[in-house]
Amino acid sequence: MLVVLVGGVIVVSGALASYFSVWYQSEQAAKNELTGQLKEAQARIEELEAENAAYRDKEEVMAAMADALEEEEIPEIPFEVDLDDWKYLLVNELNPLAQDYEMELVKTYDGQKVDARMKEPLEAMIDAGAKDGMKLLICSSYRDYKKQNTLMENSIANYVRKGLDYKDAFFKAKEQIALTGTSEHHTGLAVDIVGKGHQSLDRAQADTAEAKWLNEHAHEYGFILRYPEDKEELTMITYESWHFRYVGVEAATYMKENDLCLEEFVELAKTQEKLKEREQTQAQIMNKDDDQARK
Ligand SMILES: [Zn+2]
The missing domain is CATH 1.20.5 (Single alpha-helices involved in coiled-coils or other helix-helix interfaces)
Structure with missing residues (x-):
């Protein structure tokens, strides 16, 4: 047991x-x-x-962009670029425009104020679109400092009314509206163009026949889609299928072909300028050496 x-x-x-x-x-x-x-x-x-x-830090983003550009094999800019040229004026959060920036403003045939130097190509583009059956409407153009400020303040006030505190309202507004002094519309070289049948500045705008036509043809008239979907980090502005900027046919075509935004184009131009300077200095040194050898 x-x-x-x-x-x-x-x-x-x-x-x-x-x-x-x-x-x-x-x-x-x-x-x-x-x-x-x-x-x-x-x-x-x-x-x-x-x-x-x-x-x-946005400066760091830009530096990263410069490195990335060096690694990519982008064909050399096939024309002379003077970065002081008005056509290449870069305005963004890191490059605000002087409050008193001035240029000759003229009105387009539908009363929009633009830089006199881009009126002709702009109207040529609208006309060409019309011939292809596009009903293009310029809904925004030159925007001075005061106007930018009012837009920003109104937007912040709007979010505050919806219950956000000021800081959140500010950042929410900033997502859609450029900080005063950093709006490209101040240059007179930027316009917002929509289809007459869909005039809201929203995501659906990109699906209109007009937006698609512009995306395909704008460069032929010297315009670029300034804030592409895949460059938001560099432009510091969310995708806008309606915002076009005049840079001239050469630059617009080059940027379109190589999928570059204006920030990248300017960076690339700077790098190439530096390279050319270095080559010139080297050539000068070589010539001097040759002279010395002959003496
Ligand atoms: Zn715009």
């Missing part, structure tokens, strides 16, 4: 021990897995934070 009892206890405790050992092991495995997952998540968070820090 005792033997049976002891045997039973041994069997039972053996079973219990192995049960607990299995339980312990699976518990341990689960714990390890969890620790692994936590570590992975932590690493991902750190990675994201690092990424975030790298991109928080």
Whole structure:
């Protein structure tokens, strides 16, 4: 009897021990897995934070762009670029325009104020579109400092009315409206063009026949889609299928062919300028050496 009892206890405790050992092991495995997952998540968070820090500073974004451009094999700009040329005027959050920036403003045939130098190509583009059955409407053009300020203030007030505190309202407004002094509309070289059948400046605008036509043909008249969908980080403005900027046919065609935004074009032009200067200096040194050798 005792033997049976002891045997039973041994069997039972053996079973219990192995049960607990299995339980312990699976518990341990689960714990390890969890620790692994936590570590992975932590690493991902750190990675994201690092990424975030790298991109928080817009100057750094621009520097990253310059490096990326160097690595890409982009054909050399096939024409002379003078970056002081009015056509290449770069206005963005990092490059605000002077409050008193002035140029000759004229009215287009539908009363929009633009830089006199781009009136002709702009109207030629609208006419060409009309011939292809496009009902293009310029809905916004020159915007001075005061107008920019009013737009920004109204937008902030609008969000505050909706219940946001001022800071959130400011950033929300900033998503859609350029900070005063940084609007390209101030140059007189930018216009917003929509289809008459769909006049809202929204995502659906991109699907209109007019937006598609402009995207395909604007460069032929010297215009670029200034804020493309895949360049938001560089332009610092969300995609706008309606905002066109005059840069001249040569630059517009080159930028379209090589998928560059104005920020990239200017950066590339700067790099090429530097390279040319270096080559010239080297050539001068070589010539001097030759002269020395001949003497
Ligand atoms: Zn615009």
